[in-house]
Amino acid sequence: MLEVTELVVRFDATVVLDGHSLSVADGEIVALLGASGSGKSTLLRAIAGLVPVTAGSVAIDGASVTDVPTHRRAVGMVFQDDQLFPHLSVGDNVGFGLKMAGVAADERRRRVADLLDTVGLAGFADRDVANLSGGEAKRVALARSLAPEPRVLLLDEPLTGLDRELHDRLVVEVAAILRGVGTTAVWVTHDADEAAAVADRVVRLDDLHPD
């Protein structure tokens, strides 16, 4: 359960978020729709703790995390351009969160193999991330963010920039994977069709603040 209450984010003089509120139930996938530059991405980053919040609060499972640093929030994130670690193998990318959580190497290897299986990349663990196709990289990014079992998964325009055919195929696949895992997710997009296809509920950023 994610609860964002009257969130204000300000960079110097510009107000990016102005009292926005959003509530996501456990296991619910919410698509957040808005024009580019409207602050959707900032809302995600505020939930993740990557941008400082001026006012308001973010609570997960009933406890406020507003002052908790990102690495202790248990919030996962899929970035638009994947941000795979270029010096690590596919397996080490996916296992990174498990390593941070102190999972032992053997156990980690097993869970990484399972996750790669889930996203349809069985046997990719030793591959170099530089040699992945766009679709494969996207799946690795998804597996990596799911690995530490985040309480909330944030997806920042995860499928933007892919060609049409790949995009349409991944929309179906990624949505199925998220449902299979049963994760609570906020999926940011500017594509209304994509939003309708993946989400249990579609909200517009403009509708999230009081006036």
Next chain:
Amino acid sequence: MAGPGETALAPGTALPRWFVVAVTVAPLGFLAVFYAWPFANLLGRALDAEAIGDTFGRRSTWRVLWFTTWQAVASTVLTMVAGLGPAWAVSRFSFPGRRALLGVLTAVFVLPTVVVGAAIVAVLPESLDRSVWAILGAHVVFNLAVVVRTVGAVWERLPVDLEHAAATLGASPTRAFRLITLPLLRPSIAAAAAIVFLFTFTSYGVIRVLGTTGRATIEVEVWRRATQLGDIGGAATLALIQLLVLGALVLVSSRVQRSAARVIELDARPRRPSPLGRQRWWVALAAGGAATVVVMPLVALVERSLRGEDGYSLEAWRTLGDTEIRPGLSLGIDPLGALWRSITTAMWATAIAVALGALAIVAISVLGRSGKVLDAGLMLPLGTSAVTIGFGMLITFDRPPVDWRAEWWLVPVGHALVALPFVVRAGLGVVRSLDPDLRAAAATLGAPPIRAWATTVLPALRRPLAVGAGLAAAVSLGEFGATSFLSRSGAETLPIAIERLLGRTGRLFQAQAFALAAILAAATIAIVLVVDLAGESLAGDGLAGEDPARGDERARGH
């Protein structure tokens, strides 16, 4: 590309052979007489069984090798540690004074070695100014720009979201740095470390000013054996050892860097936000620390030049033209005379370097494939330490008919040799980027080959030659390595006079040395500033646009 473009032009538009020969012969001859011959001569002296046996048999040789190596390692490590913080600050954030900080770092980097040595003497308390810490400190101050620029150029384009991704996966900021950022920066850190090591391993002017007996690098020992002990063979052997060590280092480091090369998708356009929250403190600490470290010595230089017997006075500045320390007693160092000699030397060196450089640029661009050989040959002086160049000239031009040691022009010629690569580098890129179609167009309009060539190439050369002239002047003004072999006593240039004055006891001498160093620093910075403004149109705005290692370093005159 003018070279290959040559073959693309119709036969009738090719430049006549006599013209090509005419422009080639001067730079080639200069290189042969003043670089290749002395160098071959030095090799001959070094590859002498007795000299080699003697050198390796001496305990002091091993002490020198040991000191050279460990001080270079220590200086490199300290510079890297001191430089990573400011590299992070200037590459990741925009803050007031960011550009000024980068400017100051670069300015210090191009200062003559002797000036930096003097500034360190000025800033440190007397108990420390001849300690090994003074040497290490000078090397850090000097080379901070290498780390900040080289590492910063990669860091500013490393996506911040990589660290954000690590954070969302549970990595604390320290772990994210250690596991993600640091490995990705490693190639650039290695490159910066290799450059700093190369500079500090061959450190000369700094050690001449700050070192004491027992603290000599190979370069200093070459000078000591050659000029103080008269052991030419031993000095030549040491120079050869250094050359071999450096060659091996360059080979190893380029191989390591090639194998470590990895494709990272860098942000094309770095975004530099203002620091937020606690970041402000860290940025202020890193940037402020770096600024303090490089500015303090320069401020101290001016302050110490104004410090009199009791309180501040202009005594040192007023007595710059005075060679007598007491009525009737002269020291043989004329500070103001050294200043004038440096200015005239710089003018001659610049004139020679620009004239030969212009011919060389033309020759390289019209020669086609064999132009590459000339190009490489002209770069050789850049890869040879100035000490080696000066030493070679000293032992070559010492007997008739080439006994030129007393000639006034030998020092300017040495400077011109050191400066020539800068002039050629400044101009060659511009000429190469000229469209050969331009010349074809001029030819179709009825211009004869030379005319067609001249109307297209010469106007394009004016600006890079001006830049080259500025660099050559800066190189000459600060040149210490070659000069320390070639200058005659009573005919000191500024850096030589500064070093000698600092070696004297007596407050006034020190103050005069600081005053001269301040003048030299101001002149060098002013020239480089003008050159930078003139060259701005050629370079970009980011850290990547300007490469501190592109060659300004030789302005220090190792």
